[in-house]
Amino acid sequence: MENKSYMKGFVPYAIAAAVLSLCGGFTASVPTAISTAWNADASLTFITLAYSLAAAAMAPIMGKLGGPLGRRKLLLISMGLYTIGQLLIAICPANIPLLLVFRFMVGIGAAGIAPVVMAYIMMEFPPEKMGQGFTIYMALACGMVIFGPTLGGIVMALIGTADAWRTVMWICVALCAISFVLCFIMVKDNPNVPKTSMKGFDWAGAVFVLFMFGALVCIPTFGQQNGWGSVYTLIAIAVAVVSLIILFAVEKKNASPILNGKFIARKNFILPVVVLFLTQGLMTACLTEVIRFGYAIDKASVASVAMSIEYVGMAIGTIVLGPMADKKEPRIVAAVALLFVALGSVIMLFIGENAGILSMGGALFFVGLGLGGNTTIFMKVALSGVAPAESSSASGTFN
Secondary structure, three states, X not given: OOOOOHHHHXXXXXXXXXXXXXXXXXXXXXXXXXXXXXXXXHHHHHHHHHHHHHHHHOHHHHHHHHHHHXXXXXXXXXXXXXXXXXXXHXXXXXXXXXXXXXXXXXXXXXXXXXXXXXXXXXXXXXXXXXXXXXXXXXXXXXXHHHHHHHHHHHHHHHHOOOOHHHXXXXXXXXXXXXXHHHHHHHOOOOOOOOXXXXXXOOHHHHHXXXXXXXXXXXXHHHHHHHOOOOHHHHHXXXXXXXXXXXXXXXXXXXXXXXXXXXXXXXXXXXXXXXXXXXXXXXXXXXXXXXXXXXXXXXXXXXXXXXXXXXXXXXXXXXXXXXXXXXXXXXXXHHHHHHHHHHHHHHHHHOOOOOOOHHHHHHHHHHHHHHHHHHHHHHHHHHHOOOOHHHHHHHHHHHO
16 A cells, blocks of 8 residues: 655654764764874774774664564664764773774664665655655765764864864764654554564574675775785685675575575666676775875865765765656666766866866766766665565665
8 A cells, every 4th residue: 555645754764864974974083083082093993994894784684674673663773772872982981992892883773774764765655756765865865974074073173172072972962862752753664564573583694794794894994004915804805705605505595584695686786786886886985095195285175175075966966866767767867877977087087186176076076976866776776676574674785
């Protein structure tokens, strides 16, 4: 039965998505501030990894839990973990191991929020409006990321103390607490969406999913910082490979695996993921390295503004190109979006050490325009046709 009040029901999910992105951007400089305040520069990599590792590795697991728990319970649990984790970081003493645990907790919360929001769009929005739903979701995410880092930097600059980052964390705690209360009051489960059982839950798969994705997240960081032949990098590669082999054997035997091979093997899933990996992943990383290492030191402020322009482009691409996937052939719209990415990349070829904001910002704007449009389009393509009971699991895997 079609949910005619789907937009009204989406409000608390939109709030949760907005707060997640705003706090993510707001606290972007917190790991660096903590490492400086605690004289722990050597731990900065692990402080950063603790969050990203959990957010990536736990996404399929948290998504799978959405089946037996239901959207409402999973959203509240995830928001609760995210809020409590932020609170514990705000009051954490100068203890790196404790901080890593709290950062990991925040990452688990983030890993659970995104799949729930996407699952709501998949199941409650009419099929012809799904692109519109993902557009709203991505516009909120990009819009909050634009303002978050700037606001966080302003707050810490105004306070000007070594512990200014704690104030930023307390602001995030307040925003998260308000969001949790609103979700608790407003979110209702749809009785027409079937729940699965926790009986026979794929715990072995969950363990090796965590090991595999966790190791994959560590590989590029360890490779860049310690060398691709270092012990740390080789251990991460070995863990990823061994975990993948064991995971393949475990998931093949499980009736309801964390990573559903049939869902992943679809062309509509593989191709979008590959394209997003090549554009959002590798190419964006290359652009970041160009800005960091191929740009004059005194142009750092220009590079910072240019990166914000990229997020503006992503927001515009999401709003303008994303909804077109509901009206036009998605492949055509995606191809147009990729042309904008290619145009921005070509402009980057002519950027030298003293390039100005016009060339740098223009290049990243076109890149962002294409990435924003493609992400929204590929969400719809990859997640269309998923069974209601598997909506949260599928969105977690895609994340």
